Amino acid sequence: MQNNPNTTLVTQTAPIATATHGGRAKCLQRLVRLDLPVPTTVALSFEAVHKIAQGELPDIEAVLKQFPDDALLCVRPSSEDPDWGGPGAVLNIGMNDSSHATLCRDLGSDAATALYMRFVQYYAVHVARLDPDMFDNVTGNGPEGLKETLRAYEDETEESFPGNRATQLGAVLRSMARAWDGTTARLLRQAKGAPAEAGLGLVVQQMAFGVGIKKSGAGVLQLVDSNTGLPQITGRYLRQSQGRDALHAEAEALYLTKDPRGPSLEEEEPVLFKQLQDHAALMRVKLREEMQVEFTVDDGVLHILDGVRVARSPRAAVRIAVQLAKDKIIPQQEAVMRVEPSMLNELLHRQVDKDAARDVIGHGIAASPGAATGRIVFTAAEAQASASRNEDCVLVRRETSPEDIRGMHAAKAVLTERGGITSHAAVIGRGIGLPCVVGVSDIRFQTNDKQLMLKDGRIIKQGDVITIDGTSGDVLLGAPAMQEAALDDAFQNLMDWADAERDIGIRANADTPADAQTARNFNAQGIGLCRTEHMFFDINRLTVMREMIFAETGEDRRAVLERLLPMQRDDFTQLFRIMEGQPVCIRLFDPPLHEFLPTNRSGQRELAEALDLPLSDVTRRIEAMMEYNPMLGLRGVRLGVTVPEIYEMQARAIFEATLEASRDGDPVVPEIMIPLVSAKREVELVKTNIDSVAAAVHNERGESFDYRLGVMVETPRAALRAGDIAQHCAFLSFGTNDLTQMTYGLSRDDAGRFMSDYVRQEVFPEDPFHTLDLDGVGELLELGATRGRKTQPDVTLSICGEHGGNPESIAFCRARGFDYVSCSPFRVPGARLAAAQLAI
Numbered sequence: 016m017q018n019n020p021n022t023t024l025v026t027q028t029a030p031i032a033t034a035t036h037g038g039r040a041k042c043l044q045r046l047v048r049l050d051l052p053v054p055t056t057v058a059l060s061f062e063a064v065h066k067i068a069q070g071e072l073p074d075i076e077a078v079l080k081q082f083p084d085d086a087l088l089c090v091r092p093s094s095e096d097p098d099w100g101g102p103g104a105v106l107n108i109g110m111n112d113s114s115h116a117t118l119c120r121d122l123g124s125d126a127a128t129a130l131y132m133r134f135v136q137y138y139a140v141h142v143a144r145l146d147p148d149m150f151d152n153v154t155g156n157g158p159e160g161l162k163e164t165l166r167a168y169e170d171e172t173e174e175s176f177p178g179n180r181a182t183q184l185g186a187v188l189r190s191m192a193r194a195w196d197g198t199t200a201r202l203l204r205q206a207k208g209a210p211a212e213a214g215l216g217l218v219v220q221q222m223a224f225g226v227g228i229k230k231s232g233a234g235v236l237q238l239v240d241s242n243t244g245l246p247q248i249t250g251r252y253l254r255q256s257q258g259r260d261a262l263h264a265e266a267e268a269l270y271l272t273k274d275p276r277g278p279s280l281e282e283e284e285p286v287l288f289k290q291l292q293d294h295a296a297l298m299r300v301k302l303r304e305e306m307q308v309e310f311t312v313d314d315g316v317l318h319i320l321d322g323v324r325v326a327r328s329p330r331a332a333v334r335i336a337v338q339l340a341k342d343k344i345i346p347q348q349e350a351v352m353r354v355e356p357s358m359l360n361e362l363l364h365r366q367v368d369k370d371a372a373r374d375v376i377g378h379g380i381a382a383s384p385g386a387a388t389g390r391i392v393f394t395a396a397e398a399q400a401s402a403s404r405n406e407d408c409v410l411v412r413r414e415t416s417p418e419d420i421r422g423m424h425a426a427k428a429v430l431t432e433r434g435g436i437t438s439h440a441a442v443i444g445r446g447i448g449l450p451c452v453v454g455v456s457d458i459r460f461q462t463n464d465k466q467l468m469l470k471d472g473r474i475i476k477q478g479d480v481i482t483i484d485g486t487s488g489d490v491l492l493g494a495p496a497m498q499e500a501a502l503d504d505a506f507q508n509l510m511d512w513a514d515a516e517r518d519i520g521i522r523a524n525a526d527t528p529a530d531a532q533t534a535r536n537f538n539a540q541g542i543g544l545c546r547t548e549h550m551f552f553d554i555n556r557l558t559v560m561r562e563m564i565f566a567e568t569g570e571d572r573r574a575v576l577e578r579l580l581p582m583q584r585d586d587f588t589q590l591f592r593i594m595e596g597q598p599v600c601i602r603l604f605d606p607p608l609h610e611f612l613p614t615n616r617s618g619q620r621e622l623a624e625a626l627d628l629p630l631s632d633v634t635r636r637i638e639a640m641m642e643y644n645p646m647l648g649l650r651g652v653r654l655g656v657t658v659p660e661i662y663e664m665q666a667r668a669i670f671e672a673t674l675e676a677s678r679d680g681d682p683v684v685p686e687i688m689i690p691l692v693s694a695k696r697e698v699e700l701v702k703t704n705i706d707s708v709a710a711a712v713h714n715e716r717g718e719s720f721d722y723r724l725g726v727m728v729e730t731p732r733a734a735l736r737a738g739d740i741a742q743h744c745a746f747l748s749f750g751t752n753d754l755t756q757m758t759y760g761l762s763r764d765d766a767g768r769f770m771s772d773y774v775r776q777e778v779f780p781e782d783p784f785h786t787l788d789l790d791g792v793g794e795l796l797e798l799g800a801t802r803g804r805k806t807q808p809d810v811t812l813s814i815c816g817e818h819g820g821n822p823e824s825i826a827f828c829r830a831r832g833f834d835y836v837s838c839s840p841f842r843v844p845g846a847r848l849a850a851a852q853l854a855i
């Protein structure tokens with residue numbers, strides 16, 4: 016057998032790799048090499064298991080030769096990544112009348128009979144694929160129950176139960192190999208990132224009984240808390256049990272360490288507990304990972320059956336990685352590599368404020384932490400529709416399946432009636448940092464009627480607002496106050512280590528002082544995009560803005576702009592102060608003006624009153640400004656060229672704020688960015704105006720300042736003509752939202768309606784507004800960057816569309832020597848980590 020690479024005895028020397036035999040087999044070999052008390056184990060490779068699924072069994076007798084003749088065996092899955100799952104373990108293979116008789120003597124007849132019955136029933140349902148109902152009439156666990164169980168098997172199959180160990184083992188291996196190939200199993204693991212052709216290994220291990228006359232039992236132990244990652248021995252131990260039974264029967268299980276709530280292994284078996292703790296500590300150091308130890312006590316002797324990576328929340332993942340590095344078990348760089356950038360989302364997630372009033376309408380399993388509020392929707396399609404309307408929603412399902420994944424991405428939280436901590440909704444929710452509560456049994460899900468019926472008879476309907484607290488498992492009515500995420504010291508350590516590696520800048524897109532503060536807290540290296548039109552959504556400012564739009568003459572317009580100037584100056588001064596000398600890139604006004612005007616009659620009437628104009632004047636003017644396709648109309652720099660006073664006011668506000676903020680802090684060098692450019696001449700015209708405003712402010716104040724002027728590359732023409740355009744620019748920033756829209760000729764505001772169809776039919780591999788289209792839009796970025804740099808070698812290059820925070824866009828930009836990426840403030844830590852991982 017040692018020479019057969021497909022079936023390998025797990026010994027100190029036989030070579031086993033995760034890529035050929037799976038993580039469990041590899042881990043068991045490490046445990047054997049650490050001299051831990053691991054029962055004899057044989058590992059079957061992916062190739063062997065693949066052949067089994069095709070009907071070609073390995074030499075079963077050769078496998079069995081590795082074990083004592085009468086030993087019972089178990090088989091467990093060993094996939095490359097434990098998160099990809101696999102068929103459940105099968106215990107006690109080899110049970111038959113004769114082993115039953117032996118065990119009656121060794122373990123006592125109750126234990127032996129219970130084992131036998133359990134094995135036959137498991138075998139019938141999971142291996143022979145019989146209906147579990149066939150055992151409904153079995154009475155009790157005693158000898159009579161065993162007879163009935165065996166009879167039921169025979170009646171159903173018209174064959175006696177296969178008593179031969181080799182036959183049983185062959186059938187178990189076949190059924191596990193085939194289960195891995197099943198459609199559901201494949202979809203589930205693909206949803207967790209497994210490749211389509213992911214292999215399964217199997218390990219066959221000699222059973223250590225956890226049942227018997229003497230001291231016996233089984234349990235699991237780990238040295239950290241899975242939620243917080245803090246040191247804390249956790250786990251359970253159940254006397255007279257096998258496998259992971261202790262986790263299913265918590266009521267009777269023992270605590271591991273002293274606990275006021277009940278008896279503990281530490282008190283009852285101090286020597287054994289100490290051994291176990293030492294083994295776990297050794298595993299942590301030698302396997303360089305926090306491990307959960309699966310152990311069995313057989314006749315007072317401790318056996319280590321398995322070690323699995325401790326399941327962990329994102330918060331715990333950070334703390335564990337950092338602590339391993341601090342304990343010098345792994346290098347800091349490895350700690351940085353061990354945390355998925357997307358995991359940071361959860362750490363940064365909001366929680367329901369501890370002091371907020373809670374109208375709890377239901378409770379389930381807290382499956383994915385963080386809290387979110389939204390309107391109830393009952394289908395994934397409705398969730399996507401809500402997202403395209405920018406409306407927060409909570410996706411409510413009986414349970415989720417792979418078809419719901421897009422809807423889950425679109426929702427702010429997920430609530431399911433069924434499922435446990437490893438259900439689809441829970442696994443996916445945790446994976447994407449989406450607050451999620453599953454297994455809610457105290458609410459009736461009347462999904463066909465699109466409503467929820469509460470225990471007290473109240474009905475909650477589609478569209479009602481609820482809050483999912485994925486940290487506590489509560490479902491709350493309404494929108495309670497929320498608390499921003501606390502960023503602990505482990506998070507700060509990890510970020511510091513990441514920054515030490517990173518070689519591309521990360522800025523934030525921030526429009527308001529609050530955004531800027533968040534960006535600063537997350538150590539963004541400046542603001543890469545401040546969308547100034549977002550500063551006008553405040554109702555007081557909106558009226559002044561509308562007056563400006565309605566001004567008939569240049570003089571009238573200038574008068575209103577005079578009133579807007581101090582507002583903008585204050586905005587910019589605040590941003591500069593918050594960013595403390597970090598660069599702030601301010602984009603001049605972008606959207607079409609009529610976006611600021613009311614569309615309905617009552618709004619127009621109010622506007623007429625506010626401006627003291629006849630309603631007919633207001634409606635006429637609004638109609639005159641309407642555009643068929645405003646995204647491609649009078650917006651961006653086109654507005655700056657045709658109504659130059661607006662950009663002039665903004666430039667003046669920026670320069671005056673520059674002087675103001677430089678007075679009491681580091682000198683500010685503002686960056687002014689011109690949007691939606693498509694021709695060099697546009698830049699020349701705007702530049703001339705801005706330069707003259709700068710000269711005027713300089714003359715008026717007698718103070719000097721610098722500024723940098725740049726262009727936003729978001730039309731295909733700007734990318735193609737970047738060589739020309741860059742001649743006038745200190746920087747080029749790629750606005751990939753518009754660039755994607757224009758490259759595809761696909762409205763960014765309407766694409767959501769059919770995007771899922773497109774992705775489902777594989778027209779696009781992904782929604783290009785979420786994931787940068789490296790082939791098409793990417794080619795324009797590459798062209799623009801190369802051409803820009805050719806005429807202006809020092810030009811600063813960056814990306815500031817929504818794609819800026821995605822690891823694959825960061826990789827693309829970094830590979831092309833971009834200076835920085837800019838993304839929304841909450842994505843900054845993930846971007847910092849992703850960038851560091853690229854550099855390591």
Ligand code: PEP
Binds near residue numbers: 605750
């Ligand atoms: C862009 O187009 O990529 C961009 C950042 O600008 P906005 O989203 O404001 O159009």
Ligand code: MG
Binds near residue numbers: 729750752753
């Ligand atoms: Mg844009």
